[in-house]
Amino acid sequence: MRTLIFAALMVVALGVAWGAYVLVGRSNLNLPTLAPSLSSEKTPDFTPYPSVSLSADDRKDFDSRIAKLAMNRLVEYSKIDKDKNVVFSPVCSMSTLGMLLAAADGDTEATILDELCMKGRSSAWVLNNFKQYFEELKKLDKDLPENAGDLAKMTAEDNREEPEPEELISHPADLLTGFRTANSVWSNSKYPTQSGFPASIRSYLAGDAFSTPFDRTTQATVDSWIERGSSGLIKDFGLGEIEDDPALVAVSAAVFSARWDNDSGTPFFRKTSTRDRQFTTPAGLQKTCPFMERTDPLWSYLETPEFQAVQINYELYLTSMLFVLPSKESGTDGFLTHLAKGAFQPGAWKFDYMPGTVRLPKFDFRCSYESVPTLRLMDRLAFDRAFAKPLSGLSVVSRQAAEISVDERGTRAIAIEYSTTGPLGRRRVQPIDLTFDRPFAFFIMYGDSEIPLFAGIVNDPCEHGDK
Secondary structure, three states: OOEEEEEEEEEEOEOEOOEEEEEEOOOOOOOOOOOOEEOOOOOOOOOOOOOOOOOHHHHHHHHHHHHHHHHHHHHHHHOOOOOOOEEEOHHHHHHHHHHHHHHOOHHHHHHHHHHOOOOOOOHHHHHHHHHHHHHHHHHHOOOOOOOHHHHHHHHHHOOOOOOOHHHOOOOHHHHOOEEEEEEEEEEEOOOOEOOOHHHHHHHHHOEEEEEEOOOOOHHHHHHHHHHHHOOOOOOOOOOOOOOOOOOEEEEEEEEEEEEEOOOOOOOOOOHHHOEEEEEEOOOOOEEEEEEEEEEEEEEEEEEOOOEEEEEEEEOOOOEEEEEEEEOOOOHHHHHHHHHHHHHOOHHHOOOEEEEEEEEEEOEEEEEEEEEOOHHHHOOOOOOOOOEOOOEEOOOOOEEEEEEEEEOOOEEEEEEEEEEOOOOOOOOOOOOEEEEOOOOEEEEEEEOOOOOOOEEEEEOOOOOOEOO
């Protein structure tokens, strides 16, 4: 499985789901934006945010707030077209907003904190939690190749025997196991930055900081950095070109790759068990789709009045995927309303180990959508922590795009974001017999954290979106 995330930031901002590309500056998107103008005044000298000692309760609060952000985005994207699939990366969303927060001041800073669901918390508290979170994610990238050359070498040297010919590796990314993030900020040398801003990006967002004149070669330079940071897996994803004359570009890339965990050495879902079945879309249409099937004595299973869920572990340390099937009575809308009220707390969900059979449709789709964050509606945006002199005429646009594939071997996903700026289980006596034959939600999780690495809704597993 492969999952990729890309994020970037310029003084207009753009956002896309498995990562974020934030543009702060002038835009060619037919929006009422102005070219950034440089003031002759000097902004106050901002010192880097201080270190904050964090307790376990602090971290739990941070995770819960970011999970709320994730559910807000999931609800927002699902409303765009209720018949379409949804996939995005909350890690990209939070990274984009984190980069903007490190640059922001005044009302803009307060608005970003609200967007992050961090009202009542200081920027220093938030950024120190970001730092701790990114440090923890490093545990997941130890088995990934360092660059595209290492990836090619791994592909050439792989001579593992598979139990079935039909299970042979079809993509180099299938060899990989891991999750990696890579952040960077590219400031326009025309607009000098505050001396402490690059240090904030490095310290709190584990990012690189560059100053460069924006010209025809900039796009290729940024693309090359993304390819290196993603072990050669993110190439030509179709983010578009960096145009006009931005003040700042922030890029956050991430790669996730994992197979289903299985001690037997054979595929978790065998292709020979995959059968065509009927899936009912939100519009009531019956579609024939391939369903994976597995009978297991120990499914991690949860049932509540609102939904049924199974949790399937990956080989990758402490990562798993939650498949959540809303009840027929509540449906997807009722389930999302339930989540929006703060009910998404997988760390508190109590799974039972139950025998039975689970049938899941394979799916492989890409989707894209625009988001209009609160920042875009503000009359004046202040990113004075980033720039040595005040800039006016800034605007924010957010755009999200993502891709995911789930099959017998595991999961692959790609996401890009542009931006500028539990209930208790109840025990069953009978073995479960669960078929995901109507719209359902999914979440890729890490450990006890409530922050999904990826999230989405499958309304039609036969639909490939705009791939």
